[in-house]
Amino acid sequence: MKPIQLISPVDGRVYAERTPLTLEAAQAAAARARAAQKGWAARSLEDRIALVKAGVARLNEMKDVVVEELAWQMGRPTRFGGEYGGVNARTDYMSEIAAKTLAPLVIEDSDSFRRYLAREALGVVFIVAPWNYPYLTTINTLVPALIAGNTVVLKHASQTMLVGERLAQAFHEAGVPADVFQNVVLDHATTETLIKARAFNFVNFTGSVGGGAAMERAAAGTFTPLGLELGGKDPGYVRADANLDAAVDTLMDGAMFNAGQCCCGIERIYVHESLYDAFVEKAVAWVNTLKLGNPFDASSTLGPMANKRFAQVVRDQIAEAVAQGAKALIDPANFPADDGGAYLAPQILVNVDHSMRVMMEESFGPVVGIMKVKDDEEAIALMNDSPYGLTASVWTQDYDTAAAIGARIETGTVFMNRADYLDPALCWTGCKDTGRGGSLSYLGFHSVTRPKSYHLKKV
The missing domain is CATH 3.40.309.10 (Aldehyde Dehydrogenase; Chain A, domain 2)
Structure with a gap:
């Protein structure tokens, strides 16, 4: 397959290139994510939170290389550092509210009935991330998705393809299993084929209006939920x-x-x-x-x-x-x-x-x-x-x-x-051609989980 090239805006040279996965390799990656999901969800919430926070802490330790790579990939001056302020604040907040947000809502617990609403992980979450704030936009979905018990497949923008590699490296070195969080390089055709085949249980896309429309077309008829953050003015x-x-x-x-x-x-x-x-x-x-x-x-x-x-x-x-x-x-x-x-x-x-x-x-x-x-x-x-x-x-x-x-x-x-x-603490959301869905806040957990009702009766 033709390599995907990352052209640095700093000097116009090819800064990195990667060969996208074949369809068969991409299908295998999605299958591994699905196979790993039940085991990951079975871990305690405390364990998942600890591993996610450890992954972000490891990312912080990579600050020097991350800031330099960001400058080469998308041109942001190194004087502004990385995106660590937001990455850390968002991770901490979503970790803090996880137990309360994901806890069952008990309607009745008596000698006759136990009725409650629970929240259950969707399964495999597919994140298609943009280049402009490549760490922050990924963290917005990655952190709540993993904490809630989903596995994650990340496809980063070609302009910042090294960001996905750094995130995977940090989380794997912190102890998140390799199949629970995978970074992949895919072309558009393979991406669409996977979505059409219901390889994922939720797709979060940040990018252009045209890209969002392509995601909707790929998901048409699959009933796969989409989170879309598209254009703005x-x-x-x-x-x-x-x-x-x-x-x-x-x-x-x-x-x-x-x-x-x-x-x-x-x-x-x-x-x-x-x-x-x-x-x-x-x-x-x-x-x-x-x-x-x-x-x-x-x-x-x-x-x-x-x-x-x-x-x-x-x-x-x-x-x-x-x-x-x-x-x-x-x-x-x-x-x-x-x-x-x-x-x-x-x-x-x-x-x-x-x-x-x-x-x-x-x-x-x-x-x-x-x-x-x-x-x-x-x-x-x-x-x-x-x-x-x-x-x-x-x-x-x-x-x-x-x-x-x-x-x-x-x-x-x-x-x-x-x-x-x-x-x-507030939902990041938009309307009209900016898209649909929302991330962060307690609603960010609702995006990557589904309600499940329990009506238990004693006889």
């Missing part, structure tokens, strides 16, 4: 009563961090007319403090995008918007590392509207459009004028106002005075 809304400096700092960081390659990154901003000019001025100054450069340079705050074709999408959106009347406020000359390839200068666009692709289609890069609005009604209408719904960031001084606006926004998460953040 997350808005920020700055009300007249917002803290301007805090809004600029958080929203621009949300738009530019990780070269804009964040699932819940800020891709469009609506500012009340009374603050608009000041917000734009401060936003431009903020962006001009960034330094685009080699991710191994300690002074770089912005690295290359993960692939030059991703950067080209953003370049095309910017060029089209400018041709339609948008104004670009950042001079690319301020970012000499922009090479026309993976290294892309950040950009702020004004005079934009929703006829432009840059305001409607996912950019997933360091560009953001800013529009002036006159009131809440206009802002809400514009925020909802999108095929996506992952998060929305509302900037105001009042909880009730933020909640009232949030109730009218078609989104999975409502933020007030923060953005681009994931709270493990």
Whole structure:
């Protein structure tokens, strides 16, 4: 089979390549996962939690190599370290709530009846993980799936294929059996064939809308449940009563961090007319403090995008918007590392509207459009004028106002005075073309288990 190549955005070289499994080898891997599942589920919950936490602890010990590999694979500057803060926090939280969440809900326990609702592992969980936050997005499903008693097969994005290998290495060295958690390299055809054949009991996919549609087509008629986190075009809304400096700092960081390659990154901003000019001025100054450069340079705050074709999408959106009347406020000359390839200068666009692709289609890069609005009604209408719904960031001084606006926004998460953040105690979910299902929180355990009712009667 043709090897899958990982092209580093740092210098364009082939950083790694792996040969995907044949269909027969992939079927054997899925069969091993299924055979190992009952034994894994039979272990005590405490044992499973301890092994999962030990796997994450071992991953922490690999920090130096992991951070370096992340820079080579997807371009994130090494100054930002790995993804350990979120990995550890999410693992700890899901471990803490596991016993309570997975415990049977007793309806009656008397001399006549014992009635209760239990939660049972689904079986084999298949994770198809993305490259932009390759450890965090995997952990979101991997940790609760293993804790709940499932076995896991992980297929990582080709751009970050070494991440799956590191995760498997860490968990195996910590004592998780090899067949309980397997990392595999698969091509699209083999992936679809396995799903169609009901090789898995749950499929969690994070990626493009097109990829999600392909997953649904493969699973059609199998009744295999799917968790899909797909595209996003997350808005920020700055009300007249917002803290301007805090809004600029958080929203621009949300738009530019990780070269804009964040699932819940800020891709469009609506500012009340009374603050608009000041917000734009401060936003431009903020962006001009960034330094685009080699991710191994300690002074770089912005690295290359993960692939030059991703950067080209953003370049095309910017060029089209400018041709339609948008104004670009950042001079690319301020970012000499922009090479026309993976290294892309950040950009702020004004005079934009929703006829432009840059305001409607996912950019997933360091560009953001800013529009002036006159009131809440206009802002809400514009925020909802999108095929996506992952998060929305509302900037105001009042909880009730933020909640009232949030109730009218078609989104999975409502933020007030923060953005681009994931709270493990809250469900990570979306609506519309962003997908369906949810991870983390107690609902994250519900995604990888099924209810099972017990109605026991004494005669």
